[in-house]
Amino acid sequence: MSSKMVGSNNLAHARRMVQQLRVEASIERIKVSKASADLMRYCGENAKYDPLLMGIPASENPFKDKKPCTIL
Amino acid sequence: MGEMEQMKKEAEALKTQIEAARKAVHDTDMASAAAGVAPAPQVQLKTRKTLKGHLAKIYAMHWSTDNRLMVSASQDGKLLIWDSHSGNKVNAVPLKSSWVMTCAYAPSGNLVASGGLDNMCTVYNLKTPVIKTVKELDAHTGYLSCARFLSDTEILTASGDTTCALWDLETGKQKTVFLNHVGDCMCLSLSPDMNSFVSGACDSLAKLWDVRDGQCKQTFQGHTSDINAISFIPSGNAIITGSDDCTCKMYDIRADQEVICYQDAALNSGVTSLALSTSGRLIFAGYDDFNCNIWDSLKGEKVGVLSGHDNRVSCTGVPEDGMCVCTGSWDSFLKIWN
Numbered sequence: 001m002s003s004k005m006v007g008s009n010n011l012a013h014a015r016r017m018v019q020q021l022r023v024e025a026s027i028e029r030i031k032v033s034k035a036s037a038d039l040m041r042y043c044g045e046n047a048k049y050d051p052l053l054m055g056i057p058a059s060e061n062p063f064k065d066k067k068p069c070t071i072l
Numbered sequence: 073m074g075e076m077e078q079m080k081k082e083a084e085a086l087k088t089q090i091e092a093a094r095k096a097v098h099d100t101d102m103a104s105a106a107a108g109v110a111p112a113p114q115v116q117l118k119t120r121k122t123l124k125g126h127l128a129k130i131y132a133m134h135w136s137t138d139n140r141l142m143v144s145a146s147q148d149g150k151l152l153i154w155d156s157h158s159g160n161k162v163n164a165v166p167l168k169s170s171w172v173m174t175c176a177y178a179p180s181g182n183l184v185a186s187g188g189l190d191n192m193c194t195v196y197n198l199k200t201p202v203i204k205t206v207k208e209l210d211a212h213t214g215y216l217s218c219a220r221f222l223s224d225t226e227i228l229t230a231s232g233d234t235t236c237a238l239w240d241l242e243t244g245k246q247k248t249v250f251l252n253h254v255g256d257c258m259c260l261s262l263s264p265d266m267n268s269f270v271s272g273a274c275d276s277l278a279k280l281w282d283v284r285d286g287q288c289k290q291t292f293q294g295h296t297s298d299i300n301a302i303s304f305i306p307s308g309n310a311i312i313t314g315s316d317d318c319t320c321k322m323y324d325i326r327a328d329q330e331v332i333c334y335q336d337a338a339l340n341s342g343v344t345s346l347a348l349s350t351s352g353r354l355i356f357a358g359y360d361d362f363n364c365n366i367w368d369s370l371k372g373e374k375v376g377v378l379s380g381h382d383n384r385v386s387c388t389g390v391p392e393d394g395m396c397v398c399t400g401s402w403d404s405f406l407k408i409w410n
Contacts, residue, residue: 010076011075011076014076014083017083021083023287023289025089025093027290027328029094029096031327032098032099032100032102032324033100034326035324036101036106038307039305039310039352042305042307043369044109047353050349050351050354050394051393051396052115053115053349053351053353053354061120063120063156063157063396063410065120
């Protein structure tokens with residue numbers, strides 16, 4: 001590989017990196033306080049539908065092995 | 073000034089600009105903002121099922137969208153399809169290569185995929201009378217670390233060759249290649265609206281990509297080692313990552329930065345896998361120390377632990393209805409907890 005080819009590869013790479021950084025620099029950012037508030041609201045609204053958070057009654061738990069009944 | 077020098081200068085200026093922009097919106101962090109939120113309850117889950125059948129380390133598992141079936145992959149050279157309610161094996165798929173690292177269930181339930189050190193993603197049809205290989209996706213030049221179906225016609229892969237790819241399952245060809253990571257890609261997670269995905273890599277970065285145009289939109293820094301696990305939170309506005317640096321982090325997409333770090337001085341094992349409960353409040357993170365720790369995503373506190381495996385927890389998954397969490401381990405067992 002000639003050193004000229006290596007040189008132009010490095011330049012192409014540098015150009016791509018700058019182009020990528022331009023894309024990433026150009027986005028709009030919201031305040032972390034707003035982002036946090038939105039996340040807290042989402043968790044709050046959905047908490048009651050979250051079985052692992054709320055717990056699952058034994059009768060509604062498809063994974064719980066049913067205990068055998070003993071007939072006395 | 074040569075163009076190379078100019079490029080270097082502009083790159084430095086842009087990096088400084090990005091850091092300044094992030095700082096400008098950093099008016100708090102998640103834990104401080106959530107100080108007034110009631111703590112999540114201490115979570116004590118019991119093992120409801122132990123799925124025995126694999127003969128070697130389990131590397132991956134994935135739930136079907138029916139909340140009942142799941143697929144697991146082991147280096148015993150098999151994919152097993154389980155009925156999680158009964159604990160029975162429904163299907164076994166023998167793999168051409170036993171060095172499997174990932175498996176995936178298509179949303180339709182018709183297909184599963186696997187891949188690993190063979191550098192390929194193999195797709196199988198579960199609905200034909202005998203399970204058939206329908207495609208071998210062969211273009212990556214490194215191991216396949218993760219695969220996720222968008223539908224029966226498209227799949228996303230992450231590879232040790234530092235790229236991710238979107239494949240057309242009808243032609244077997246790559247439609248889009250996602251180039252930007254400088255380390256092995258280890259994991260990926262599709263956004264709830266399926267328009268974007270995030271990848272985690274050994275360059276310690278997480279990146280957000282547009283599925284359709286292949287563009288890397290954002291890069292998230294902070295980890296100091298390989299990112300092994302990544303997941304969108306259900307709202308689609310933030311991601312959780314797990315790393316060999318023994319921490320998990322939440323990055324908010326719209327604030328473009330880390331907002332909380334889940335760490336504990338007593339924890340010095342890498343994070344291998346993670347899954348979230350349906351509200352996003354609980355993070356189930358599997359570690360090399362054989363445990364799965366449960367974190368309160370808003371407050372950053374540990375609220376429980378799943379202990380029971382005799383080796384590294386390599387994979388974790390919560391089904392869509394959120395009714396349980398499944399852990400898979402190098403001890404060759406899968407456990408269902410709730």
